[in-house]
Amino acid sequence: MAVYTEVPFAEAAALIERLNLGTLTELRGIQGGIENTNYFVTSERDGQTVEHVLTVFERLSAEQLPFYLHLMKHLATHGIPVPEPAADAQGEILHRVQGKPAAVVDKLRGASELTPTAAHCAAVGALLARLHLVGRDFERRQPNLRGLPWWNETVPVVLPFIDDAQAALLRSELAYQNHVAQSSAYLALPRGPIHADLFRDNAMFEDGAVSGVFDFYFAGVDTWLFDIAVCLNDWCVRHGGDTDGQPEPALEQAFLSAYEGVRPLTPAERRLLPAMQRAGALRFWLSRLWDLHLPREAAMLQAHDPGHFQRVLRARLPNAPAPSAAPEAMAA
Ligand SMILES: Nc1ncnc2c1ncn2[C@@H]1O[C@H](COP(=O)(O)OP(=O)(O)O)[C@@H](O)[C@H]1O
Ligand SMILES: N[C@@H](CCOP(=O)(O)O)C(=O)O
Numbered sequence: 001m002a003v004y005t006e007v008p009f010a011e012a013a014a015l016i017e018r019l020n021l022g023t024l025t026e027l028r029g030i031q032g033g034i035e036n037t038n039y040f041v042t043s044e045r046d047g048q049t050v051e052h053v054l055t056v057f058e059r060l061s062a063e064q065l066p067f068y069l070h071l072m073k074h075l076a077t078h079g080i081p082v083p084e085p086a087a088d089a090q091g092e093i094l095h096r097v098q099g100k101p102a103a104v105v106d107k108l109r110g111a112s113e114l115t116p117t118a119a120h121c122a123a124v125g126a127l128l129a130r131l132h133l134v135g136r137d138f139e140r141r142q143p144n145l146r147g148l149p150w151w152n153e154t155v156p157v158v159l160p161f162i163d164d165a166q167a168a169l170l171r172s173e174l175a176y177q178n179h180v181a182q183s184s185a186y187l188a189l190p191r192g193p194i195h196a197d198l199f200r201d202n203a204m205f206e207d208g209a210v211s212g213v214f215d216f217y218f219a220g221v222d223t224w225l226f227d228i229a230v231c232l233n234d235w236c237v238r239h240g241g242d243t244d245g246q247p248e249p250a251l252e253q254a255f256l257s258a259y260e261g262v263r264p265l266t267p268a269e270r271r272l273l274p275a276m277q278r279a280g281a282l283r284f285w286l287s288r289l290w291d292l293h294l295p296r297e298a299a300m301l302q303a304h305d306p307g308h309f310q311r312v313l314r315a316r317l318p319n320a321p322a323p324s325a326a327p328e329a330m331a332a
Contacts, residue, residue, distance in 0.1 A: 003029040005037040005056045005098050012054060015095060016043050019086045019104055021050060032201060035059065035217060040107065051107040052086065053214075054097070060217060062094060062101045067142035068216045069093045069103055071135070071193055078134045080127070081212035083108055108214055110206030118254035121235050123210045124203055125255035128195070128231060129262030131213075132224045135193035144196050144220030146283055148181050154286055161293040166310065173282045173313060180275045185268045186223075194227035195219055199234040225269045228259060229276035233284070233312050245311030277316050285309035 013024035022045025030038040030053075037056040042049060057065060069085045073093065076084040083105035085093040095102045113120050155174050159167050180186050195202075197218040204211045236251035238244060256265075265273075288306035295303070 003031075003037050003039075004058050005100060007037070007039060007054065007056065007097055011097060012039070012041060015054070015097060015102070015104065016041060016052075018088055019095075020089070021045060021052060021086060021104070025049075027054075041104065052104045053083065053107050054104050055102060055217075056097050057101045057103075057217070060101070064142065064145070065094050065101050065103070067140050068219055070140055071138055071219055072105065072216050074138045075131060075134055078137075080131050080134055081108075081210065082216070083212065083214050105214070108204040108212035110204040110211040112201045112203060113205045114200050116200060116235055116251065118251055119208070120205065121251045121255040122258035123205075124198070124213075124231060124235060125258035126262050127210055127213065128198060128227060129259045131195065132192060132227070133263060138193050142220050144194065144218070144222035144226070146196065146218055146287060147220070147222055148177060151177065151282060151286055154290055158286065158289040158293060162289065169310070169313070170282075170286070173278060176275075177279050177282060180272070180279070185272060186275075188268060189223040189225055189272065190266065190269070191221060191223045193219060194222050194224060196222060196227060196230060198227065198231050223276070224263075225265075225272060225276045226279060228256075229273065229280040230283070231255060233277055233280045233309075237312060237315075239308075245308060245313075245315045247315065274316060278313060281309050281313035281316060285313055 007027065009024065009027055012027050016022065016024045021041075022043040024041065024043050026040070026042040028040045028042075030040060036058050039054045041052045041054045043052070044050075060068070070093070072082050072085055075082045086104040086106075087093050088095070093103060095104070116124075151174055155170055159170070162170070195213065195216060195218075197215060198213060202215040203213045232247075232252055232255060236248050236255055238246045238248060259265075285306055288304045288309060292303050292306055
């Protein structure tokens with residue numbers, strides 16, 4: 001993740017001690033990610049080395065954060081592999097660092113799989129379905145803050161920075177999504193807490209199995225189908241080269257059949273999946289445009305390419321041209 005807030009060692013050490021996680025020995029800024037400030041935190045407790053992640057929240061408020069942190073706790077205590085937030089002696093899981101809201105969560109083992117196989121996609125599909133079912137008992141409610149109202153607000157903000165063809169595509173897709181959102185089929189879709197950003201870099205694998213999924217700070221109550229679509233758009237597409245953004249049908253099938261092995265899709269979900277894949281592409285095209293053209297100060301920051309999600313969106317329009325290059329020609 002980017003480092004927007006420099007955390008003094010002594011302040012982190014005091015927090016780690018207060019959380020009964022031992023004596024801080026190392027604090028290391030993490031470069032991946034884009035939303036929050038993250039540090040790997042190593043401490044010594046009872047002669048053991050323990051590792052956590054300290055997140056300082058840059059945009060989310062202390063009112064919004066309990067939803068995410070308690071959702072992670074709920075999922076972790078119901079057997080879903082997600083980082084559990086550390087509590088102080090009063091049971092509080094939301095803390096303050098440098099005057100900003102902060103949390104300390106378990107560090108997951110393993111590494112992200114950026115070139116997933118069908119087996120990786122199936123593992124994530126099955127996990128997502130379990131996560132959706134376990135989320136049904138979670139009582140807190142907060143909408144997906146990067147949903148349709150945010151798209152409607154943000155499109156006019158980015159329009160001055162893009163060319164006419166991009167603006168036309170963005171406007172027409174937004175109009176289409178507003179139309180879909182008013183349909184009775186859409187309003188009847190099953191919904192609940194969703195991750196909403198379960199990209200390849202937000203899951204860890206160890207020895208071929210998922211060791212956990214993390215980064216729940218875009219989670220919210222929305223349709224389960226949108227969550228599936230976000231995953232398909234990242235896990236099951238080609239990355240780079242002339243066919244960037246084109247779907248990989250074998251990976252999509254592996255993901256969906258594993259998901260359906262846990263929770264079968266309803267007929268309406270099947271019908272609306274293409275529309276939700278367009279919605280997922282629009283959402284991340286828009287946030288990447290926003291991050292690129294309206295950036296914040298950061299000590300370490302890697303911007304994401306908006307063009308990729310413009311291509312993902314184009315590849316999902318009904319009259320999308322067929323891929324121009326053979327799969328073998330694809331760069332990783
Ligand atoms: N709980 C965790 N366990 C292991 N690694 C983590 C954890 N949380 C974050 N990371 C590491 O930090 C990186 C950035 O975190 P991320 O949550 O994606 O940042 P952001 O807050 O910007 O969304 C990840 O790619 C991963 O390498
Ligand atoms: N997954 C999003 C970026 C969101 O940032 P993250 O680091 O919190 O996942 C994208 O790829 O645009």
